[in-house]
Amino acid sequence: MDEIKREDIKQEVLDLYDDYAHNRVNRREFMQKLSLYAVGGLTVASLMSFLMPDYKGAIQVKADDPRLKSEYIHYPSPKGGGTMKALLSMPAGATKKLGGIVVVHENRGLNPHIEDVARRAALAGFVSIAPDALTPLGGYPGNDDDGREMQSKRNRDEMLEDFIAAHDYLKNHESCNGKVGVVGFCFGGWISNMMAVRIPELAAAVPFYGGQPASEDVPQIKAPLLLHYAELDTRVNEGWPAYEAALKANKKDYTAYMYANANHGFHNDTTPRYDKAAAELAWKRTIDFFNEKLS
16 A cells, blocks of 8 residues: 555544553554554554654754754752753844743653754744653653653652743743743643642643643632643543633633644644644644743
C-alpha cells in the first residue's frame, strides 16, 4: 500500500493509540489489538510507523533558530524533584522585560515536540520555561515509550511542585516582567489547572485537554482560564461539566472552546491525531490571551 493517509485510518485506531499513549494498554496489547485493523494492504508495522511521533519532520522552530536565545538551565524545586532541568527560551536581543510562560509537557517528559512549542512561545514574544519532570530519573530518555514508563514512577503531586517552582523561578528572572502564565498539554493540562488552584498570583492558565481539579478546589482559582477541549476526547471531557458548573458557581473568569471532530492531542503536530485547523486556531487564541494577560 502507498503511504498511509489520515482518512485511511478508522477512529477506533486513534482511540487505541490514545489508550496506549496513556498506559491503559501495554505495547503487546496495543500491537495485538492493532492487528485487527491491518487489512486492505495495511500492516501492523505500517500502522505503528504511521501512529508514532515524527519529531524530526515536524519541528517548526529549530533549536538553533537565530531569532531566539535558548539554553538549558537548572532551577531549585525543594518540594519536588530537587534540582530540575528546563529549556529557557526568549527572543534574541529583547530590550524590555517580557511576560513569562511555563510550558508543561505531556506524560512522557520534555520531548522534542514540547521543546518546539516552548520555542514557539518565545518567538511570539515571551520568555518561556519548559521543565523536564523526568530530571530526577535522568531526564527524557529519547523515546516516548521509556519516557511514559519513567514518568509513571514519579509522584504526580511532586511533579506539580516542580512546575510551581518553575513559575517562581521565571517570575523572578531578570528577563521577565513578573507576570507568568502556564500552558500545558494532557498531563500538562492537569498541571495548568492545578497551578491555577495553587498559585494565587498566576497571571493566566491555558490547559489543553487537561484533567480538571476537584470542584472544592475551584474557589482558590484566581487566574483567568482559557480551556481547549477536543470533541472526540470523551475520557477527558467527562470531567468538564462538573468543572464548568463549579467555575460558574464561583464566578471565575474562564473561556472554553470545544474543537469539533478533534482528538485528544490535536495540537501535537507529530502524530496523526493532529488537526491543523484546530491546532492553529487554538494556538492563536492562546497567544492572543497571553498577550492580553501578561503584558
